[in-house]
Amino acid sequence: MIALNSPLTPDLKKLQKYLEKINDNGWYTNFGPLHDELTEKLEDYLGVKNLLLVNNGTSALQVAAKTLGSESILSTPFSFVATVSAFEWQDNKVSFSDIDRRSYNLCPKSVEEAFYKGCNVDTVVATHVYGNPCDVDAFENIKSQRNVKVIYDAAHAFGIKVRGQSVLNYGDASTLSFHATKVFHTVEGGAIVFKEKENFEKAKELINFGIKPGRGIVETGINAKLNEYQAAVGLVNLEEIDNVIENRAHLFHTYCAGLKDFVEILKWHPEANANGAYMPIRLESQAQLKRVSEALTECNIQHRQYFSPSLDTVFHQNVNYGCSNSKFISDRMLCLPLHAYVTKQDISTIIETAKKGL
Ligand SMILES: *Cc1c(COP(=O)(O)O)cnc(C)c1O
Numbered sequence: 001m002i003a004l005n006s007p008l009t010p011d012l013k014k015l016q017k018y019l020e021k022i023n024d025n026g027w028y029t030n031f032g033p034l035h036d037e038l039t040e041k042l043e044d045y046l047g048v049k050n051l052l053l054v055n056n057g058t059s060a061l062q063v064a065a066k067t068l069g070s071e072s073i074l075s076t077p078f079s080f081v082a083t084v085s086a087f088e089w090q091d092n093k094v095s096f097s098d099i100d101r102r103s104y105n106l107c108p109k110s111v112e113e114a115f116y117k118g119c120n121v122d123t124v125v126a127t128h129v130y131g132n133p134c135d136v137d138a139f140e141n142i143k144s145q146r147n148v149k150v151i152y153d154a155a156h157a158f159g160i161k162v163r164g165q166s167v168l169n170y171g172d173a174s175t176l177s178f179h180a181t182k183v184f185h186t187v188e189g190g191a192i193v194f195k196e197k198e199n200f201e202k203a204k205e206l207i208n209f210g211i212k213p214g215r216g217i218v219e220t221g222i223n224a225k226l227n228e229y230q231a232a233v234g235l236v237n238l239e240e241i242d243n244v245i246e247n248r249a250h251l252f253h254t255y256c257a258g259l260k261d262f263v264e265i266l267k268w269h270p271e272a273n274a275n276g277a278y279m280p281i282r283l284e285s286q287a288q289l290k291r292v293s294e295a296l297t298e299c300n301i302q303h304r305q306y307f308s309p310s311l312d313t314v315f316h317q318n319v320n321y322g323c324s325n326s327k328f329i330s331d332r333m334l335c336l337p338l339h340a341y342v343t344k345q346d347i348s349t350i351i352e353t354a355k356k357g358l
Pocket of ligand 1: 056057058059079080082083127153155156177178179188189190
């Protein structure tokens with residue numbers, strides 16, 4: 001069987017050393033020494049400031065919105081369900097506008113149109129789908145012209161840079177997921193990168209029950225802290241991450257070279273690197289998708305319709321400014337196996353098998 005995804009396995013010898021440290025410190029959670037070490041190393045590795053570790057990528061979205069005072073959100077219908085459900089859960093009203101047909105990211109023109117049609121939200125949320133950066137320049141314009149906040153769901157975009165600058169430095173906040181299935185992981189975990197230091201400080205109180213050190217309870221908070229065991233896994237995995245990303249990006253390009261004449265490959269941001277987070281292919285029709293899927297299943301190759309269905313159809317009672325591209329794409333999109341342990345031989349097999357279904 002060729003697995004769709006396979007989590008990075010942390011080196012146990014290295015992990016044991018960190019776990020011993022935790023016992024020596026007698027400090028298991030609440031912004032401990034390993035938490036702080038991981039924060040520093042991630043800021044350094046990613047090229048960002050104001051990075052706050054949290055317990056998962058979903059609460060990263062929730063805490064980002066709470067911190068920025070977001071109440072109403074215009075979001076993308078083509079993403080993992082958490083990009084919408086995280087906000088709905090805390091009664092932030094989410095409406096949708098459409099994606100770009102070739103990058104699959106929230107389309108700035110469609111956002112402009114929504115505003116023109118009277119959309120009145122305080123925050124735009126856009127996902128860097130499959131790690132491919134959104135049109136961040138266009139969203140910067142919308143941000144200043146419409147006086148809205150921008151949150152990027154960067155759960156797929158670990159290590160992605162635009163013009164040599166971390167993609168996490170755009171918008172008011174970017175959120176990461178460190179779930180075991182992501183490029184970099186802490187088993188469960190995540191982070192928020194804030195543009196403003198004061199938002200970072202506010203969020204750090206919010207994720208610890210609203211407690212401000214030395215001042216007591218200053219807000220209604222939640223518990224969304226990352227503990228020392230998770231930080232230990234992160235520190236071990238971070239040592240490997242350069243190799244992991246290089247390898248995954250290489251595998252991604254191998255796939256693209258073998259498939260580009262047969263299926264639609266997403267249009268990558270021209271000034272950004274790739275991290276090989278996913279291998280999406282867009283088929284011509286649902287019938288073709290079904291045939292490819294059957295061919296892969298027959299050869300024990302895992303694959304998934306990711307993301308499907310289009311989220312405007314899941315949250316069908318929400319306001320929708322037209323999501324026909326998202327519906328079209330989500331009905332035809334398939335993700336193929338891509339992870340740190342896929343081999344080039346696997347990829348040849350997968351490409352040959354997929355082609356049989358075309
Ligand atoms: C994985 C993911 C999330 C959720 O992250 P968790 O850490 O699993 O809570 C949110 N958004 C996107 C786009 C994701 O892929």
